[in-house]
Amino acid sequence: MITWTFSPTSDVVIPREIIHIPAEALHESISTQLASGSRLALACAIDDYDSIRLVYVFANPCTNRRTEIEVSLTEHDAKIGSLAALSFPASRFEREFHDLFGIKILNHPLPRRLVRHGHWPASWYPMRHDSGNPIFLKGNLEFPFIPVKGPGIYEIPVGPIHAGLIEPGHFRFYAVGETIIKLKIRLWYLHKGLEKLFEGNDVFYGLTLSEKISGDTSVGHSLAYALAVEEALGITVDEDIAMARAMLLELERLYNHVSDIGSLANDVGFSLANAQALVLREKLLRINEQITGHRLLRGAISIGGVHTLRQINRDEMAQIINTFSEIYSMINENAIVRERFTGTATLRKDDAILLDVLGPTARASGISSDARIGNPFINLPFQTAAQTAGDVMARFQIRANEFENSAQLLQANGQVFGITASSSSSKNAHCKSPTSARGIGIVEGWRGTITTRVEIDSSNRLSRVKIVDPSWFNWPAIPIAMSETIVPDFPLANKSFNLSYSGNDL
């Protein structure tokens, strides 16, 4: 066991530990971690050429402690017992291990494919160092869903190409008329092999890649990546840099939340509100461009630093808050809209806990999950919105609340922008101990908690980067929330979660 602490800024201290255990002890060790209130934030496999290492990262929302539990497996006969009984997310991480690394999962209740599509060659495990170039198969090689049996059931295949401006994914409804019996979701259409693209490159190239993980979360992902690299390289940043980074996250939250709110209105046919929301978003995107030089805030985060061009004008923010509250009340006061939102696609709290959902989805179901409070990189008095109903209305209200909170924060702290600063310690970050060559970055993006883990090898190159977007945790929530919802309400329900396909598929 290796224990140390890391301080990204002067007033935040992050306790860290690495526990290396034999494979047999994994079950017990994981259940201890879960019992202590930590959540499984990330699990990844690493191909060390002669062996395969599994790392389970736990983050404790009370102490901000991050724990890595490491298990080594042999290269040729890699297998591990399933943790499905302990944690549902773990069971999905295991399926990913199998699909990308060829690790056999023993006693998994449902060892179906997750990442692999039908046309992938059978024994090709792309994340292995010796995977080679595959020859993809042709023809209809869909992987099966669990059949739903019964009289009069028909299937609605939707996607991968969805109507509207939506990323690709395949939804399979088993329905009778308008009643959904079961919804199955198949993703990974956007799987580009991004994690492997990081490998062998330097940390600065990794930063530009991390901005392309999900175009709408470029600050969230690049910041999580930067924090992980900074921990790995032992870089600490000044208070004002951390502050500017936190505010950039809020800026990203603003334009995405207003867009979501508009889209929710649009999905119930209330296009007037959507039009106004789009105008507001355009205004915010232009502010983004003025502050960072890029409409989607790219290039603002750097390793050990931040890059912003001008401060936020208080009046500008006040105007945005006013306009937003007009849009909000327009939607909130429309009887039909309220009726459509209320009671639709309810995610119950007990399900949400089992699924370990994150972000606004969790907060709408009565779970106080927020990395800005639980696993912060800077201590600020953040206010977390809370709802308990778990329906579309609750998720709408959460977004509206968060928009207002974020806008007020930006109004109060807009002066932190306008700096281009870099940590002094980032210059001499080449001396590192074997343990510090790994780092974890946790950031509360607008969709929820993003966790990124990096490993840097002795030649200062990235050897493994693992990114977990909050969507990865939240996708399984949609089928569960849809259980009592009719087919024509699905687009609205899906939009209320608004999960990332790109960030999930990588």
Next chain:
Amino acid sequence: MSVDAIASTENSHRKPLTSFSIFAKIANLLSLIFSIYGFKTGLAGINHHFFSVSLPWLAPPFGISFHSDQLGSFFTLIIASIAVCVSIFNCGYIRVSSFSAISIATFPIFIATLELIPLASTVPTFLILWEMMSLESILLVLNHIERPNAQRAALLYAVLSQLSFFSILAFFAVITNPFDNATFSAIGRHASLLTPDTRNWAFILAFIGFGTKAGLVPLHAWLPKAHPEAPAPASALMSTAMVSLGIYGLVKFVSVYLRGGPQWWGLLLVAVGAISAVYCVMQSSSSSDLKVLLAYSTSENMGIIAMAVGTEVLMTALHQTYLVFASTLATLILVASHAIFKALAFLATGVIAHVTGTTDLDSLGGLAKKLRFSTAAFGIAAISSSGLPFGAAFIGEWILLQTLIHIGPTRGLAALAAPLAIGAIALTSGIGIMAMVKAFGIGFLGRARSDLGELKLENFRAMQFGMGLLAVGNILIGFFPSSLTSISANIVHGLGNGSFGPTTQGTSETLGFDTLGGIILPIGSAAILIASLLLTTIIPTIVGKSHPESRTVEPWACGARELSPAMQYNASSFAEPLERVFSDVLRPHRDVETETFEESRLIMSRIQFRNTQQDAIESALYNRVIAAISQTAQIIRLFHNGSLRRYLAFGAVGLLAMVVFLS
């Protein structure tokens, strides 16, 4: 359920018994002769050449005698027209399908009985034939006697037809003058002398007796069970001719003999008719079996006809003579048009059942590409039945609507009758359209929902000819309704002792009542439609530039590669929105059962969906009644054994009771 029907008799194709086929041919010949003779008699009858036969030696002590009148001849004509087409169809069908020897033998007798009932002129004749009709149809329902469904249906049918029979028996007991002879003309004379109380009792008894035969709610439950069990030609006859006789009874005995009852008779008939129509059309739209769907649709149509009869009774009570005329006209036209489109639908369904081995809509689909003729036939029947312009059903419903909207302000409950009746007709025809779009669109269009194998046809020509005749009949009624309306108007004129007041009626190609201020001219509108169609085909060349050659492509599946058979809307789903809307009435029972792994309740291993749809009235009323009966008496238990002899014995009890009563 029809799958095993075919499977169990698969060897019927290989019947090498020549004696059997000779027997079948003789039966066919007989049914043709009977039906053609009936057609001639009916045709002569409506032209005042009445048929009169007296056979005192038959069935002593009271003898059998027939003396037709115009109304009876009209019904005989309708029944015989259907019977002709069905018999022709049967020439082909009987060879390929699974008729039992008993059914084959029964079929011609059934036709003869149906044709003779409207011609009967004495109470004993009528009752004997009526009971014979019930027995014969029970035999036909029991065509596949080995099937539990058939046995259950036959039992229910037997019980209800005995109920019907005893009510009619009691009705005659009430209405007949014990000191006069038992001819209908004597009844007619005597009926007007009865006390109001007696008349009320007579009405109720006739209503129960004939209403059950017509399949009115709540005594309808036998109909959707029994009709689908019989072979297609038999169910075609049962669903058209036999139920029409229920209406015949109502018209003849309630509105002609018991003429001029109080308002509530009419209101009761309208109300029960409306409830039957709306309830059964809902059931029809939500059933996934084609034959059940059609059978419920029969009950629905009988409901509408009962509303027409009720309107007639109500108008008589309100002394609105020209509306009496109009509603009687509506009744006759509705009976005729229903018979002709429903027979066609059942025959087409028979072909489908024979060829595919199923009538379950959820496993049909895509038949249009393989069975063009039957598809066209069913399509014509479906459009005709949905009350759309140029459909056979439109005319009758339109006349009924015209009658209802012209009732004008009235007092008491009658004031509500017209608006609610129109609402009921509208709802019925709306849902009826949906049911027919479902039956036709799901069953015949699109892709197949299951692998139906190679669809083989045998001896299709006779079947085509039979269906073709009916289809032509449908089209004729739709486009040239005057052919039917003028005949019906003559009958109505001849009805009752000239008490149907002054009327005017267009008898050219226009249809309408000058007194009611409504006229339609289908052929004129058809001209407009054809002109529009021509315009539509040339519009693309006027508006657009030349466009590239059209191309056949894979259906767009959102980028997914292939559409499996399950990826198509099916019948259960098509009706589900409406089922939800009317869940209070239809009461669908749905239940999803998920099994999860013990590791996590979020990981599912099996998902099972169940959907049971019951006739709510049946389960609420019948099951309790039957349970009560079987508790108090052991009789019912005997019938559960399901032997043919017991059903026949049951019928014989009826006959015996009649003999006792008459002598």
Next chain:
Amino acid sequence: MTIISLCAQIVFILTGSPLVVGLMSWIKNRIEGRRSADVLQPWRETRKLFSKQVLYPQTAGGFFRFAPLALFASTLSASAMIPLVSIELPFSSTFDLFWVVGFFLLGSVFLALGALDSGTVFGGMGASREMMIVALLEPSILMSVYALSIRAHSSNIFAIVRATILHPGQIASPASALSFAALVIVVIAESGRLPVDNPNTHLELTMIHEAMTLEYSGYPLALIKWASAIRLVLLLGLISNLFLPEGLFDSTNLVLLGVSVLITGAKVTLLASILALAEVHMAKLRLFRVPELLGGSFVLGLLSVTASLYLPPILK
């Protein structure tokens, strides 16, 4: 002369209907603060579609190909049966309102059958939803027709309109107001506008009318879109002339015919604008709230019938 009126009416409807759709979306767009395409945009799209390739899915049969023609032809036929620019048309004494409503239904039925014939999921889904609405709409339509026919003692449309022209005072009655309200709901549902259906949605799962057209391309698609535009104009024209037939003349000379065309055009434009203005504030109802709205329309119709029968008009 009646033939000339008929031709004028057909030309008026064919050319005007895409403009009305264009106008409605222009109004909505302007209120949303957009620059907006002009009212001719639907015409450009129609013209383009008529010049495009036609694709037929393999799974479809003959009905799929026939349905757009049947829909357009039946809609066009209906437009020859409604007093839009004249109270005298060929065969007009035989145009019973029940009959004409049947032509609208005929179009819906053919489109639904065509959609089912495409053999896809969305076609059937749209057909099922459309037929549910049709089934529930039928009572409201018949009830409103009933209410109107009581006043005119006839269910012939032309007779109803003529009766209103002769006795304009009778229109000011509770019965008329109720049946007007019922018919407005009917018009909205029949023409697939908010809050019943969202004609602008891009989401297949929420569609009603649009879902039935997803497999169509080229001129069949143009015919379907055009037919629904015609249907909208017909319904707006019908409702305006049933309740406000002023400006509708016997077709005796061309000048009066021209005036009628202009006045009817103005009425339809006005109604379309009001509908568009109202739509801006609407969201789409949940699918299973739509029956409640249609049920409401039925109740209004029923009340209107009762009022026609038992309440005298305010002005004689």
Next chain:
Amino acid sequence: MNIIGCVTSMKSRVPVKLYKPTKWFHQVTEIQKQPDSSENIRGDLIPGSLVLRHVDSGSCNGCEIEISGCFSPTYDLESYGISLTASPRHSDGLLVTGVVTVNMREALQEAYSSVPEPKVVVALGDCAINCNGLRSGYGVAAAVPDLLPVDLEIPGCPPSPTKIIQSLRTVSKR
């Protein structure tokens, strides 16, 4: 059915006030440049209306943000006769964003063959045009021009709405 309840709720609760036009109405970005008739992209397309089917074949969702921005009142792409549609059958071409991943390749080709002639392919964003540095990802199949005949490329990561509109107007010619 709660008929009466529905009717009354419809009447009473929908706010009656008319919404004012959007605040930034005066800020609407006019794209002054009329399309140049010499830039003749796909002359067989009928001008005045361009309906596109959007396909995300591997984008990061950044391009989608800007495309949806084009439909905001600020830019109003639809006023130039350009719109998006659900069904490729209704469209005049594809608007493709992102690299083409292995898993999306067939879907993209399927979508292309589902569009009736005459049709265009617009590659939007650097990823679609040249993979933008992601070519070596094992899940990346190709850039769009390697698979489909691209008629118009709109470079940028992501391209701004102004740029998108200017480029698309050369196709719709309005």
